Amino acid sequence: MTEQRVDIVVLQNATVLWREQSQAATSAASTIADAPVSGFDPAVRDAVSSFLATWSDITKQIADRAEETAEGLHEGWKGYVMMDMEAQQEFELKYGYLS
């Protein structure tokens, strides 16, 4: 079993950080998708549109993964807190400190 150490404040801060990154990447995906194509020669518009669609999609996927990371951190934080509470309850139950 690997060594474990956790400062749950670190998880909270990282959750906020990744949520911000997800928002930034989501905005970036919209920015790419909304970039104007009307100014291009019709001979290249399809190529430009295809490029924008491809990278908007990929950027959105990256944003979603950043959000998943934030969610994972948040769930992890909750898990550690719950585990700590359960450990406390187990301990107190075993030694009869609970009323």
Add this chain to the structure above:
Amino acid sequence: MTTIAVPADLGPVPYIVGNVESVADSASELLRASAALDDLDTVGASKSTLDGWEGAGATAYGEKVKTTTKDADAASLAVRRGAKAVWAYGDELERLRTQYDNLVDWRTKLQSSIDTLRADINGSTEEDVTALSARASDLRESASAYDADRDELAKAIDLNNTTLRNALHGVATLADARKVAARGDGADAAMELTGAPGGDATPQDVANWWAGLTDDQRFAVIAAYPDVIGAADGLSAAVRDQANRVLLENDIAELDLAESRDELSPDMKKYRDNIRAAQKALADSEGRNGTDSTTLDPITDQPLPVSLLLYQPGAFENDGAVAIAIGDPDTADNVAVSVPGIMTDGSSIPDYAANARNLYESARLSDPYSTSATIAWIGYNNPSDSDIGHTVTESAAIDGGERLSQYVSGLQAARESSPSVMTVIGHSYGSTTAAHAASDYGLEVDNLVLVGSPGAGGGVDSAADLNVPQVWAGNSSRDIVAALADDGWVGSHTLFGAGLGNDVAEDDFGANRFQAEDETRNSTFRNIDDHVKYYNRGTESIFNMGQIMVGDYDEVVSAEHVYDPWWGPPQDPEADRTPTATNVNRMPDQ
């Protein structure tokens, strides 16, 4: 019968479809997106492990982050490559558009000459043949040259389209982008070169570094390091503006999204006002928020160039740092930097940008034959809100003075030649800051103007200690802050670090005092309202500051100095003078 070979009717000029402005917008959007992805890459690389978290969960987190980060890096480079290609396409489109316009003009004239020749031949006699043949020969030669240019334009249009298609096709998939990323980021390599900003490089080092970069490297560092480039003293206004607008637009987009989801992060809540203020100041100055005559040049009636020269909404514990230029500081004959005083932070920039526009107007009216640029610079940690207690001491002014001096050196280094007149104007505590820049840090200016000044610092006895060619003082007799300075022989100088030095309007100090009263001043008492009128349109102060910054020193209306008689408190002769009537339509010098 003689045959004269008249050129055939000319073919049409190949039509160019495209809108340069729209293409530039597209490139800007891609650049912004690339910067956001690069930011995610940077954050991910630095946060793939978290101090204070070890174990299987931490390992799983690290693996996921590494994958996301790697893809963000690849996507950033692909989108950047697309942005660069679109930018180059737009530049070429602009060049081709000019070529097209020239060809259309040429064709019109040439075709007219051919038509005239035909008409002349129809009405000619044998005697005219020699002259008509010569004209026909010339026209055939011209028509041939026209056809060659026409073909060249058609090929250039095709080539521009093909180049863009190929560039975009080169990064059509994530797999393509990963290959590009595997070769390394040119931006990182450029930032490791000697003189790159962000370290100990001087503004001149930074200017030299930039001059040595290729176009690709320049584009790359703006996309990947907009925060560093936007704040780099020594780079041109155009470059800093481009980088800072990338940052601002991304912040606005992120803020809009977070607000719509009601998910503002704690940090964003803190500096939201700074983001919105920068957005408003630019919109105000560019005339996008309604009619304001100061958004037009008073001489040419054209919109003013506006640049975002500094944008750090989270600087100084979220007080923010920001600077906006009116006019082009890279080329203007006269440049003035305005330094604000207490209670100023990033959210104050709309008001200070308005002041800069007023000063610009005054300078242009003072001398319509020279060009001017004015800069509202909120670039130091001046006392505001919770740190207001620092005001009574000079520590913030000393630190700000160093920053200001470096900033002005950066303006000088970014230019091909020094401006004819460089001026720094310090208002209130900003005058103390500007004075420290001059006395302690070698401020490179022709004029140092102190308005509403509570003093030039405890270490400055007189204007001579400021080591600049011209020192000017514009203290209103009704300004309560100007009364905070030490006066004359009963003054206590600085006491345990409190107080900001001698009265700069006093005769002993030796500055050139100019008239700075306002006809709306309080009839009797010093007060705070008269502390904030120096940049108002039509005032004595803005008129004189305009004359100073264009170097028309003879036009500056001087004021009698404060003096300190042995028999009583300091006397200000300006207190009894009737101020000049407000006039927002002062005519320019003839």
